[in-house]
Amino acid sequence: MIRGLAGPVSEEPMTTVLRARGLARKYGRRWALRDCTLDIPGGHVVGLVGPNGAGKTTLLKLAGGQLPPTAGDITVLGGRPAGGAAQLARIGFVAQDTPVYAGLSVADHLRLGAGLNPRWDAALARERVERLGLDPAHRAGRLSGGQRAQLALTLGLAKRPELLILDEPVAALDPLARREFLQGLMEAVAEHEFSVVLSSHLVSDLERTCDYLIVLVDSRVQLAGQVDDLLATHHRLTGPRRDPDRLPAGQHVVSASHTDRQSTFVIRTEDPIHDPAWTVSRLTLEDLVLAYMEGPAPAKGRPVLEVRR
């Protein structure tokens, strides 16, 4: 049991934890996720970011096996999600709003975790509950939002998964509880070496924790890659006003904004930028994500450009 846990992660850190091919999911007539092709390597803390309603929860539920895909396919840790109890045991999932049984005590939750998970780490669970200062006899319904989230995280961690998926775990928490939650998560990752996929609509939550980023906008994956690589290949160019079509071939425009005399582009390129007309500046992770959310067609200034052409 324990052997299989640390094994694949430490020996081959690049195993794919999540592989999606043309994955799509429709609710009624609305596509919640479209044409999603992804390979998430193992051993990362992956941030899934995008505006509300972009399809983050859908993607995570597909990965957790709570939703069947409408089209395409997905494998998680090499297996089909919800492929049975053995597959479920390998994946931890902390759902949005971190639900817990309001009528059950903290101790009851640990007991249900112990009863329902073959790899349950009772010592870890007990220790975490102690460290968090949760009273085992306390009913979960009376816990604060932060404590409830911590309890849900404890259940997810003590399951000793190979991949832990967290859907907006800190969305409802105050800044302090957020930090404590993410800190607890990072400590556990450092100690037990498992992969994490964590979604948020706030980049600031992910900035400190993630080393891999996926940007999901309008039900499509816009960007996926290691944070360091992404930051190294994206640049902000500021200079005299210019049509995006006139940029060199290797430079892909992520977003563009224009004033009467000036243009600002966020571009992705592997090549060095030689044009002396540009002032090149580095992007923060937040700038990068926002650039992808804005997209290459800003409303302002666009009609003017078309008149010029």
Added chain:
Amino acid sequence: MIWLTWRQLRGAAVTTAAALVVLAVVLALTGPGMASAYSTGITACVRDGGCPHFFDRFFDDYEAPFQATTVIVLVLPALIGLFWGAPLVTRELEAGTHLLVWNQSITRTRWLAVKLTVVGGAAVAAAGLCSLAVTWWSAPLDRSAAPGFTLMDPLVFGARGVVPMAYAAFAFALGVTAGLVVRRTLPAMAVTLAVFAVVQIVMPLTVRPHLLPPVTSSFQLGPENVDSFGKSNDEEFPRVVLQSALPGHTGAWVLSSRLADPSGRVTAPDGVPAAVRVSMTSGPCAPSPQAREGAGGMDACLAELNRLGYRQLAVYQPFERFWPLQWIETGAYALLTLALTALCFQWIRRRP
């Protein structure tokens, strides 16, 4: 999983158990007294021949508790469907806890199977115990019940023997199914109540009479099956009103009881007074002061009607079929329960 299911059921189970214990205590305290009153009454009436009179009086004395216990057994399955069945899944969906439990190392199918088995088992046990206690308690009353309250009568039939367990299982499965389909507790409860009520009305009215082919037979007229005999002034012939009772077949469930004329034709529908061509000015049916007083005059008149060839034409289920019908109906509800359960499993696999 069994522990978790039990832990979630605990509150409701304890409440139900407490209510059942109260009922059992009340029945246990009053039952033996009633049984001994019945047996002394029987011994006495067998000696003086007034048993029909004793039955009437005995049943009248206990009619209120008799009806109350019957209603309890009839209502319990509905309550189980409403408060155990419908919220079983919807409560989890509404609180989001399904996402917690479905992400433990247990498949949804197994989760639902355990929930259905444990809670459904408790539901059947509760209904079974309740029915057992009431069936035991009301045995003397069931033996002396007036027409309309005998064991075979639709309402009493559903509150005795093994069928309450089947009703409870069905109501529970119905509640769970409604919850899975509707996904909200209150609407699911409303749907459960409506469907269960319809099934419980349709079953005795249209299905149960045909679970076994009913018996059709004709009977001579007598005091047991004739309710009234009389003539209004503007009519030429008197009219007979029949009772839903059969001579020599006490406790039979009479589905229809009509008067057939000497040629064997039925002249009036069930429950409607039927004309008989017999003279009321002379002969045994002529009203005379002495005849009207005693029962003898009426008997003579009925004998005259029998001689003319009038008969009661009855369609009925004999009392001996109580247990066969109980088992068949239990089987029918068990099949319905299985079908609903299969639907539940299919639904939980398909739906998020």
